[in-house]
Amino acid sequence: MKIEELNEGFYxxxxxxxxxxxxxxxxxxxxxxxxxxxxxxxxxxxxxxxELDEQKEELFFRVFSGGDRDKVEEIRxxxxxxxxxxxxxxxAPVIIEDAENSRLWSVxxxxxxxxxxxxxxxxxxxxxxxxxxxxxxxxxxxxxxxxGRDLRSVEMMCIPIATALVNAKLxxxxxxxxxxxxxxxADAIEKRDRYTAGHTRRVTRYAMWIAEEINLPAAExxxxxxxxxxxxxxxxxxxxxxxxxxxxxxxxxxxxxxQHTVFGAEIVEKIHSLGKVVGGILYHHEKMDGSGYxxxxxxxxIPLFARIISVADTYDAMTTDRPYRKGLSSEEATKELEKMSxxxxxxxxxxxxxxxxxxxxxxxx
Amino acid sequence: MKIEELNEGFYxxxxxxxxxxxxxxxxxxxxxxxxxxxxxxxxxxxxxxxELDEQKEELFFRVFSGGDRDKVEEIRxxxxxxxxxxxxxxxAPVIIEDAENSRLWSVxxxxxxxxxxxxxxxxxxxxxxxxxxxxxxxxxxxxxxxxGRDLRSVEMMCIPIATALVNAKLxxxxxxxxxxxxxxxADAIEKRDRYTAGHTRRVTRYAMWIAEEINLPAAExxxxxxxxxxxxxxxxxxxxxxxxxxxxxxxxxxxxxxQHTVFGAEIVEKIHSLGKVVGGILYHHEKMDGSGYxxxxxxxxIPLFARIISVADTYDAMTTDRPYRKGLSSEEATKELEKMSxxxxxxxxxxxxxxxxxxxxxxxx
Numbered sequence: 001m002k003i004e005e006l007n008e009g010f011y012x013x014x015x016x017x018x019x020x021x022x023x024x025x026x027x028x029x030x031x032x033x034x035x036x037x038x039x040x041x042x043x044x045x046x047x048x049x050x051e052l053d054e055q056k057e058e059l060f061f062r063v064f065s066g067g068d069r070d071k072v073e074e075i076r077x078x079x080x081x082x083x084x085x086x087x088x089x090x091x092a093p094v095i096i097e098d099a100e101n102s103r104l105w106s107v108x109x110x111x112x113x114x115x116x117x118x119x120x121x122x123x124x125x126x127x128x129x130x131x132x133x134x135x136x137x138x139x140x141x142x143x144x145x146x147x148g149r150d151l152r153s154v155e156m157m158c159i160p161i162a163t164a165l166v167n168a169k170l171x172x173x174x175x176x177x178x179x180x181x182x183x184x185x186a187d188a189i190e191k192r193d194r195y196t197a198g199h200t201r202r203v204t205r206y207a208m209w210i211a212e213e214i215n216l217p218a219a220e221x222x223x224x225x226x227x228x229x230x231x232x233x234x235x236x237x238x239x240x241x242x243x244x245x246x247x248x249x250x251x252x253x254x255x256x257x258x259q260h261t262v263f264g265a266e267i268v269e270k271i272h273s274l275g276k277v278v279g280g281i282l283y284h285h286e287k288m289d290g291s292g293y294x295x296x297x298x299x300x301x302i303p304l305f306a307r308i309i310s311v312a313d314t315y316d317a318m319t320t321d322r323p324y325r326k327g328l329s330s331e332e333a334t335k336e337l338e339k340m341s342x343x344x345x346x347x348x349x350x351x352x353x354x355x356x357x358x359x360x361x362x363x364x365x
Numbered sequence: 366m367k368i369e370e371l372n373e374g375f376y377x378x379x380x381x382x383x384x385x386x387x388x389x390x391x392x393x394x395x396x397x398x399x400x401x402x403x404x405x406x407x408x409x410x411x412x413x414x415x416e417l418d419e420q421k422e423e424l425f426f427r428v429f430s431g432g433d434r435d436k437v438e439e440i441r442x443x444x445x446x447x448x449x450x451x452x453x454x455x456x457a458p459v460i461i462e463d464a465e466n467s468r469l470w471s472v473x474x475x476x477x478x479x480x481x482x483x484x485x486x487x488x489x490x491x492x493x494x495x496x497x498x499x500x501x502x503x504x505x506x507x508x509x510x511x512x513g514r515d516l517r518s519v520e521m522m523c524i525p526i527a528t529a530l531v532n533a534k535l536x537x538x539x540x541x542x543x544x545x546x547x548x549x550x551a552d553a554i555e556k557r558d559r560y561t562a563g564h565t566r567r568v569t570r571y572a573m574w575i576a577e578e579i580n581l582p583a584a585e586x587x588x589x590x591x592x593x594x595x596x597x598x599x600x601x602x603x604x605x606x607x608x609x610x611x612x613x614x615x616x617x618x619x620x621x622x623x624q625h626t627v628f629g630a631e632i633v634e635k636i637h638s639l640g641k642v643v644g645g646i647l648y649h650h651e652k653m654d655g656s657g658y659x660x661x662x663x664x665x666x667i668p669l670f671a672r673i674i675s676v677a678d679t680y681d682a683m684t685t686d687r688p689y690r691k692g693l694s695s696e697e698a699t700k701e702l703e704k705m706s707x708x709x710x711x712x713x714x715x716x717x718x719x720x721x722x723x724x725x726x727x728x729x730x
Contacts, residue, residue: 167532171539173638178543180636185550188601188632236553240605267553271545273538 027168031063034157038137039065042150045139046115049125050077050084051165052133059084059134062165071112082106084134087122091131093155096120097145121146123154125162132162175222182229189236193243195322196232204228206312206353207305209360213352227280227305231313234264234281246323258293261285280305284313287344307346311337311353314345330361392533396428399522403502404430407515410504411480414490415442415449416530417498424449424499427530436477447471449499452487456496458520461485462510486511488519490527497527540587547594554601558608560687561597569593571677571718572670574725578717592645592670596678599629599646611688623658626650645670649678652709672711676702676718679710695726 035047051062058076061069077085086104087094099105099117110117119140125133135158140146186200193199207228211221235243238260242253249257265282268274283306286292288299302310318333328336334354341350400412416427423441426434442450451469452459464470464482475482484505490498500523505511551565558564572593576586600608603625607618614622630647633639648671651657653664667675683698693701699719706715 171536174536174539174543177636177638178539178546181543181633181639182546182550184632184636185547185554185598188598188628189550189554192601233550233553236557236601263553267549268546271542271549273542274546 027164028063031161031164032065034161035063035065035135038135038154038157041153042121042137042146043141043144044121044137044146045141047135047137049161050088050134050136052079052088052131059088062133066115068113072109075108075112077106077108082108083120083122084136087124087134087136088131091124091126091129093121093123093151095146095151096122118143119145121150121154123151123158125158125165127162127166132165135161179222179225179229182226186229186233189233192240193235195244196320199316199320200229200232202316203231203309203312206315207308209356210308210311210349210352213356214348223276224280224305224308226274227277228309228312230264230268230277231281231284231309232260232264233267234260234262236267237263248324258285261294277305279303280309282306284309286310288346289343292344302346307349311345311349314340315353330357392529393428396526396529397430399526400428400430400500403500403519403522406518407486407502407511408506408509409486409502409511410506412500412502414526415453415499415501417444417453417496424453427498431480433478437474440473440477442471442473447473448485448487449501452489452499452501453496456489456491456494458486458488458516460511460516461487483508484510486515486519488516488523490523490530492527492531497530500526544587544590544594547591551594551598554598557605558600560609561685564681564685565594565597567681568596568674568677571680572673574721575673575676575714575717578721579713588641589645589670589673591639592642593674593677595629595633595642596646596649596674597625597629598632599625599627601632602628613689623650626659642670644668645674647671649674651675653711654708657709667711672714676710676714679705680718695722 031049035049038044039047046066047063048061048065049063050059052059053076056076057079059079060076061072064072079085080089083094083096083099083102083104083106085106094104096102096104097119099120105117105120109115117138119138121137121140123135124131125135135154137146137150137154140150183200183204190196190200204225207224208221211224216224238257242249242256245253261282261284265278268278268281280303282294283292283297283302286295286297286302286306287310288302288307290296290298292302315333315337318328318336319330321327334357337345337350337353341347396414400414403409404412411431412428413426413430414428415424417424418441421441422444424444425441426437429437444450445454448459448461448464448467448469448471450471459469461467461469462484464485470482470485474480482503484503486502486505488500489496490500500519502511502515502519505515548565548569555561555565569590572589573586576589581589603622607614607621610618626647626649630643633643633646645668647659648657648662648667651660651662651667651671652675653667653672655661655663657667680698680702683693683701684695686692699722702710702715702718706712
C-alpha cells in the first residue's frame with residue numbers, strides 16, 4: 001500500500017486516533033470520533049461499527065452515527081445476513097453502488113430508522129485474520145460511489161479499531177471473571193449464615209441503585225460493587241454458634257459479631273490495589289451521629305462507600321425474614337430509613353435510594 | 366508531520382507492528398521485533414526500551430538488543446539520571462552526537478556490557494502526555510549522527526509501543542488483583558480450619574513447581590494456580606465441629622468432610638470463564654487406582670490439574686503438624702510419595718515434584 005493512495009492528512013489522523021483508541025476507558029467516545037472523521041474524509045452521510053457476538057454468531061451495532069440509537073439497539077444480523085453479515089462471512093470488503101438493487105442488502109436497518117441507504121462501503125474488522133466486526137460507511141454524498149481510495153483509508157483505520165475492540169473485550173472479560181469469582185466466594189461465605197441467603201447480591205444491587213442516582217463515575221461504581229460484594233466477608237471469622245444463633249445475641253456475642261467489619265477489612269487490606277474497597281467494608285456499620293461501630297466515626301468521616309452500603313444493608317436486613325421476626329414490607333422499611341435519615345444514615349444516600357425504589361418495586365411487580 | 370519526512374516503507378511497517386502490539390500475549394517478542402526494525406532502518410548498532418517503574422521512579426530495561434541480558438537486568442536509572450533518565454524527566458527527545466562528552470550521559474550500562482556508546486537517539490514513550498518509558502537507538506553505523514528524520518520515525522513507533530505497554534500493564538494489574546483477591550478469600554476460608562495455616566499458599570506453590578518441571582504453558586499455569594488457590598474452598602460448607610475436631614474423624618464425619626470437593630466445584634462452576642479450574646477442585650482427592658473420591662476416577666480420567674494438586678496437597682498434609690501427629694520431614698514425605706506413585710499419584714507428577722524438591726529445600730536452607 002502506498003501513502004499516496006490515502007486521503008489527504010489521513011495518516012496523521014490515524015496515528016492520533018490510534019493512540020487514543022488504546023485508552024480503553026472512553027472507547028465508545030473515541031470510536032464515534034474515528035467514525036465521524038471517516039464520514040468527513042470520505043464524504044459519507046452515515047457510518048457504523050458492527051461488533052461480532054461470537055457466541056450467538058450475530059452482529060450488533062457498537063457505534064451508529066446519526067439517527068436514534070434506540071431504534072437500532074436491538075437489530076442483530078446473522079453472519080451472512082445483509083451487507084454487514086456478508087462482509088463478516090467472507091472476511092472481504094465490498095463496495096455497493098445501489099443498495100436496493102443489491103442481492104446482499106437487508107432492509108432491516110432502514111425499516112427501523114426510516115433512512116434510505118444508497119451506496120455502501122463495508123469493511124471487515126480483522127484481528128489475527130479473524131473477523132471481530134464490520135465497519136460501514138453509508139451514502140457517498142452527492143450521489144457518488146465509494147472509491148478504492150476510500151476503501152484503503154477505511155482499511156487502515158480498521159486495524160486500530162479491531163485491536164482496540166479485542167483489547168477492550170479481553171479486559172472486560174477478566175474484570176467480569178474477577179467480580180464473579182469474588183461474588184461466588186462471598187456467596188459461599190454467606191451461606192454459612194442460614195438467615196441471609198442472597199443478602200450480598202441484594203446489598204450490592206441496592207448500592208448500585210444509589211450509585212446511579214448520585215451519578216457516581218463508572219470507575220467508582222466498580223469499586224463500590226466490589227465493596228458491596230465483600231462487605232460481610234469478615235463473617236468467615238465468626239464461629240457457627242454465634243453466626244447461626246436462634247434469637248438475638250447476648251452482649252458479649254454481639255461484641256464478637258461486630259468484629260466482622262474488622263476481620264473483613266483485614267482480609268482485603270492485604271491486597272494493595274483494593275485500597276478503595278476497604279472503607280466500605282470496615283465502616284458499613286458506622287452511623288452519622290457517631291453511635292456506630294467499629295470506630296464511632298461521624299458524618300462525612302464515614303467513607304462514601306460505607307454510607308451507601310449502610311443504607312443498602314439495613315434496607316435488606318429490614319425487608320428479609322429473620323427467625324425471630326418477619327421482614328418489613330418495602331413501604332415500612334423506606335419509612336424507617338426516612339426516620340433514621342441524618343442520625344443513622346447520610347440523608348443524601350437515603351434520598352437517592354428513595355427516589356429509585358418506587359421504580360424498582362414497580363418493575364419487579 | 367509529513368509522510369515524506371519518514372524513512373521509506375516505515376509507514377506500512379508501523380501499521381503491521383501496531384496491529385501485533387495490541388495482542389499483548391507476545392508483547393516482549395513483538396517489542397524486540399519493532400526495535401530490530403528500527404535498528405535496521407536507522408542503521409543503529411543497538412536499541413532498547415526502558416520502562417518506567419512509577420512507584421520507584423526508576424527506569425529499567427524492558428527490551429535490550431544485543432549483548433547479555435543478564436548483565437543489564439538489574440540496572441536501574443533514576444529519573445534525571447543518564448540520557449534515558451533525562452529524557453524521562455524532560456519528556457523531550459534528545460540526539461547526542463558524542464556520548465562520552467555529553468554531560469547527560471551515564472556510564473552505568475557500558476560498564477556492565479563492555480560496550481562503547483557513541484551516538485544516542487533517545488525518545489520518551491508518552492501515554493496521555495505522561496512518560497511511561499524511553500526508547501533509545503545507540504550508535505549510528507559508520508560513525509554518523511542520528512537525524513531529525515530518524516527521530517520522527519522513532520516518535521511514530523513510540524505511539525503504539527507506549528499504548529501497548531500501558532495496556533499490558535493494566536491487564537497484568539487486573540490479573541494480579543484477581544489472583545490476590547481469590548487467595549485472600551481462600552486464606553480467610555482456610556483460617557476456620559485451625560490446623561492448616563498457609564496450606565493453600567503452599568499447595569499452590571508446590572503445584573507451580575510441578576507445572577514448571579513439566580513445562581506447562583504460561584496460560585495453563587495461571588489456571589492451575591487458580592485451581593490450587595481454590596482447591597479447598599468447599600470447606601466453607603463444612604461445619605466447625607467437624608472441620609476442627611480434635612483427633613481423627615468418624616466414618617460419617619469423614620463422608621461429610623469428603624463433600625468439600627463437591628461444594629468447592631459447585632461454587633466455581635457457576636462462573637462460566639472458570640471452567641478450567643473446576644476439575645482441579647472437584648478431583649484433587651481422586652487416586653490413580655480408582656480408590657479416591659468423589660467419583661472414583663482412574664488414571665488419566667483424572668484431569669491433569671487434579672493429578673498435580675493431589676501430589677502437592679498430600680505432600681503438604683504430610684509435612685505439616687496435626688493435633689494427633691507431628692509432620693514428616695521432607696525426605697520422609699518424598700519417600701511416601703514415591704511409594705504411592707502409580708497407585709495413588711500420577712508417576713510423572715511425582716517425578717516432576719521429586720526433581721524439583723531438592724533444589725527448593727536447598728534454597729530454603
